[in-house]
Amino acid sequence: MAGGAAAPRALVALDADGAADKINLMPQDFFAELCEQIIQHLNHKFPGVNTAELCQRMQTSGIEINVGDLEKIANIISFLFSTAARNGLSTEELVTTLGNAVSTLPKHAVQVIRHVWNERGKSISVSEDARSMATVGQFVDIKWKLGVAVSSDSCRSLKYPYVTVMLKVVDPSGQITDKSFEMTIPQFQNFFRQFKEMAAVLETV
Template sequence: MALIEFSQPAGFGDTIGLINNWPQEMLSELCEEVILLLQYKIGSINRNKYLEKLLMQDSTLTSEKVKSCINAVSHLYRFAAKAKLSGEDLHQQLTSDFTCGVSTLSVITNVWKTKGPSLIACNFTEEKLNIGQLVDLQWKLGMAISSDSCKSLNSPFVILKLKVSDPSGNLHTYTMEMTLTQFKNFSTQLKEIASLLATV
């Protein structure tokens, strides 16, 4: 099989170097969890579980480094599923593109040989979640001057207007009113979601 171009995220090579130091059993467990995650059978991977075990052999590890390892394995398996690679094809790709240790290479490809076909079969890369798509977002800042219970309220608020297209293509408009504090929390959560999506 001809090699397929593999786009490496920034720092990917360094992360592979970290993964090379993982014990085989732990890496195998992570690989299996990543495949379950990509099949939407689990919601997340507990990186602290791995960090606690790995700190015994490398005290310089951090939660962020473990997260990078999880993201790297996810990226590899997502690529392999999209390209519909067999275990041998993935082995060849990893051998040519990366400096994977022998045991790392063995674990990643062996798990792929047994669990990969089920991920390819579910066509996760081509399926779309049966949810709406955000088409437009508008916001407006206002000031509540008074209310029935308070003569001088003087409280700022934000009105969000979301235009969403449902899976059948129909447009729906949703309006929300938030206090400034609620809007700041909402904004922070959106930033966190965006940064998580950037690693996927």
């Protein structure tokens, strides 16, 4: 089996980090949704895996799991799928590897992985370009709003206008994260000027 050495490494991490125990807490539908998002991300159809949103929904349903644990599970399953794709594993080879490497993985998780890989696994293409891009975070969305400072480290006086910028970024592991920061009006104007300069350069390419 071509992926016999690489795939168990992900599964050993799954066992050693206690992630298999956390998967036990996840109902089948939530685990299936996570696996589906991972597959879609690997197929470049989703910008990333939104573990924060999924975690919030799970917690609302009464499931005790934190976003760090969910990110750990997502990273390991993502590595498992991408390694299996790179090594051309069939569904049965992947399931055999799962069974041999981790005895603590719940039955419903193995069933989900089998189903998702059987339905979607062949569509994953792990190209060199995709692998090199995966080392850099990717921008997804930007929002901004104008406000008035009540208290701020960068604004000396109250009632001073400021701009809050909210970015949605996919980190190298494929997780969607939200970043936000405040700027004074002069800082925002400089920020805007730099974007205009970038746009002007891009028009000449």
